[in-house]
Amino acid sequence: MNTPLFTPDEQKKFDAEIAELLSHYPADRKSAAMLPALRALQAIKGWCPPEGLALVAERLGTTRERAYEVASFYVMYHLKKPGKYTVDVCTNLSCSLWGAEKMLAYLEQKLGLKAGEANERFFLRETECLASCGTAPCLQINEDHHESLTRAKLDALIDKLP
Amino acid sequence: MAAPVIEPLISKYWGSPQSWTLDAYRKRGGYEGLKKALEMAPAAVIDEVKKSNLRGRGGAGFPTGLKWSFVPKDSPKPKYLAVNGDESEPGTFKDRYILELDPHMMLEGIAIAAWALGVHTCYVYLRGEFKFPAERCQAAIDEAYKAGIFGKKVLGKDFELNCYLVRGAGAYICGEETALLESLEGKKGWPRLKPPFPAVVGLFGCPTVVNNVETLASVPHVFAMGPEKYAKLGTDKSGGTRLVCLSGTVNRPGVYECSMHTTFNDLIFGDAYGRGLPNGRKVKAVIPGGSSAPVLSPHELGTAMEFEALKPLQSMAGSGGVIVMDDRTCMVRSLWRVARFYAEESCGQCTPCREGTPWQTRLLRKIEEGRADMEDLELLSNVATSIAPYPPIGLGNTICALGDAAALPTHSFLMRFRAEFEAHIHEKRCPFGDKPWGEFGEWS
Numbered sequence: 001m002n003t004p005l006f007t008p009d010e011q012k013k014f015d016a017e018i019a020e021l022l023s024h025y026p027a028d029r030k031s032a033a034m035l036p037a038l039r040a041l042q043a044i045k046g047w048c049p050p051e052g053l054a055l056v057a058e059r060l061g062t063t064r065e066r067a068y069e070v071a072s073f074y075v076m077y078h079l080k081k082p083g084k085y086t087v088d089v090c091t092n093l094s095c096s097l098w099g100a101e102k103m104l105a106y107l108e109q110k111l112g113l114k115a116g117e118a119n120e121r122f123f124l125r126e127t128e129c130l131a132s133c134g135t136a137p138c139l140q141i142n143e144d145h146h147e148s149l150t151r152a153k154l155d156a157l158i159d160k161l162p
Numbered sequence: 163m164a165a166p167v168i169e170p171l172i173s174k175y176w177g178s179p180q181s182w183t184l185d186a187y188r189k190r191g192g193y194e195g196l197k198k199a200l201e202m203a204p205a206a207v208i209d210e211v212k213k214s215n216l217r218g219r220g221g222a223g224f225p226t227g228l229k230w231s232f233v234p235k236d237s238p239k240p241k242y243l244a245v246n247g248d249e250s251e252p253g254t255f256k257d258r259y260i261l262e263l264d265p266h267m268m269l270e271g272i273a274i275a276a277w278a279l280g281v282h283t284c285y286v287y288l289r290g291e292f293k294f295p296a297e298r299c300q301a302a303i304d305e306a307y308k309a310g311i312f313g314k315k316v317l318g319k320d321f322e323l324n325c326y327l328v329r330g331a332g333a334y335i336c337g338e339e340t341a342l343l344e345s346l347e348g349k350k351g352w353p354r355l356k357p358p359f360p361a362v363v364g365l366f367g368c369p370t371v372v373n374n375v376e377t378l379a380s381v382p383h384v385f386a387m388g389p390e391k392y393a394k395l396g397t398d399k400s401g402g403t404r405l406v407c408l409s410g411t412v413n414r415p416g417v418y419e420c421s422m423h424t425t426f427n428d429l430i431f432g433d434a435y436g437r438g439l440p441n442g443r444k445v446k447a448v449i450p451g452g453s454s455a456p457v458l459s460p461h462e463l464g465t466a467m468e469f470e471a472l473k474p475l476q477s478m479a480g481s482g483g484v485i486v487m488d489d490r491t492c493m494v495r496s497l498w499r500v501a502r503f504y505a506e507e508s509c510g511q512c513t514p515c516r517e518g519t520p521w522q523t524r525l526l527r528k529i530e531e532g533r534a535d536m537e538d539l540e541l542l543s544n545v546a547t548s549i550a551p552y553p554p555i556g557l558g559n560t561i562c563a564l565g566d567a568a569a570l571p572t573h574s575f576l577m578r579f580r581a582e583f584e585a586h587i588h589e590k591r592c593p594f595g596d597k598p599w600g601e602f603g604e605w606s
Contacts, residue, residue: 024326034348073350074331076290092252093499094409094485099605129252133409134416143293150604
């Protein structure tokens with residue numbers, strides 16, 4: 001027998017979230033809630049599993065292909081189960097001028113991963129500009145933002161992650 | 163002579179305690195502009211914004227009042243307002259501070275715009291990475307509902323306005339207004355062919371105005387001080403003040419609110435702003451308005467950071483992102499970083515952009531690593547021209563301006579720093595060796 005997608009509590013939370021989201025859009029435009037609905041799914045499961053995409057599509061009155069199309073277009077949806085921490089390092093121009101390439105190299109060594117690789121604990125990747133150009137270099141861990149990073153700050157940040 | 167340092171309008175209270183709360187905002191006269199606007203007829207509100215010479219702060223600098231006047235008055239369809247908070251243009255980081263530190267200023271602008279346009283539903287679209295700005299903004303929206311600013315009646319007036327916050331999920335393209343609308347409709351962010359423009363056929367096929375966060379945060383000031391006074395703060399064609407984001411090799415990077423008369427030299431060297439470059443370095447190049455804006459040389463920095471002033475230089479004020487590169491920075495490496503970004507963010511819809519942007523990136527990597535010959539330089543130029551010829555700006559062969567945004571840096575770097583590209587080819591290596599970023603600060 002298949003394991004259900006959600007526990008009863010998770011199901012309740014998901015249903016409430018979808019109901020709230022649908023109230024933000026015209027009644028004949030349910031599929032407009034796709035982005036926030038996928039976000040709700042990922043907030044609960046940690047990623048967007050295929051049966052989750054199917055459920056979102058069903059609730060929004062659209063096809064699972066459409067859900068997959070959207071989930072695969074935007075980088076913040078995980079179609080594979082990521083490590084516990086997704087580390088997004090900005091290496092764009094302003095950050096690189098403040099040493100982001102070296103910071104990334106340091107992180108690669110520290111985490112034992114190349115950018116783009118993942119293990120059980122970390123998923124390390126280069127990312128687009130994070131709007132912290134004035135407080136470079138910067139990165140995000142999951143969705144939390146960290147700026148003006150020094151070696152000491154970065155070490156403390158990574159080492160104290162639970 | 164340096165332009166005078168002005169009294170800030172938008173950033174004035176960024177350092178004050180609890181600046182993001184409704185209480186604090188009201189104590190300093192917040193929502194008074196909305197009260198004034200609600201006493202006027204909607205058409206008169208649009209006229210006031212026209213008189214103020216307010217121009218869009220998202221990048222294109224389109225006159226805001228004019229944009230509002232394009233919405234058909236007699237349409238039987240509902241009308242929408244979409245706020246563009248997808249701030250993702252490299253070098254740009256101003257809207258997030260409005261969202262974090264003074265979100266009610268933007269919400270007041272939303273309410274005024276909604277009244278002027280006959281809009282009953284507004285969507286605030288923030289880029290997915292903005293978790294903290296989204297939390298602050300949502301808290302402010304909740305406060306506004308509770309205080310009777312949003313909801314069934316706006317400040318007691320028989321006018322309903324609902325406001326919903328939507329977070330994107332990591333796609334630069336959604337800052338393009340029609341891609342933003344597609345995203346709001348729950349789809350991938352593929353820009354739409356224009357015309358029709360969103361003012362006529364926008365969200366859900368209905369008339370829609372898309373305004374940037376800073377643009378809407380400027381609107382209350384037009385009404386609080388009057389449009390004439392607001393216009394006078396700026397130049398003939400650009401009213402008010404503007405937030406400028408200074409980054410790169412400067413002593414004091416950050417967001418500064420400037421007069422439209424402020425020049426790049428004022429910003430980079432002024433005491434009130436950047437305070438020059440560290441360790442006596444010299445400016446080599448400056449990107450004036452986000453990474454897509456054509457790069458400038460040091461002798462061009464006496465120009466005002468304003469939409470019209472940059473046109474004769476074949477560049478643009480864009481989103482206000484000023485990136486300073488010093489004399490120890492490799493221009494090829496810099497352009498490669500920028501090109502790589504556009505290749506990553508191309509949505510894949512138009513062939514010139516989808517194929518051209520990664521091609522640019524590969525060629526630049528080849529040049530940077532000393533593997534290229536002079537033909538590659540011509541090829542790079544040709545690829546950029548196939549995406550969007552230059553000058554002038556705006557001839558792109560693609561549905562949206564991302565193609566232009568990707569080609570303009572290549573054209574302008576090649577135009578102004580060609581010798582450095584050739585040096586890479588002749589020396590068969592990067593002249594900066596393994597130090598393409600000048601090595602300063604913590605990570606040197």
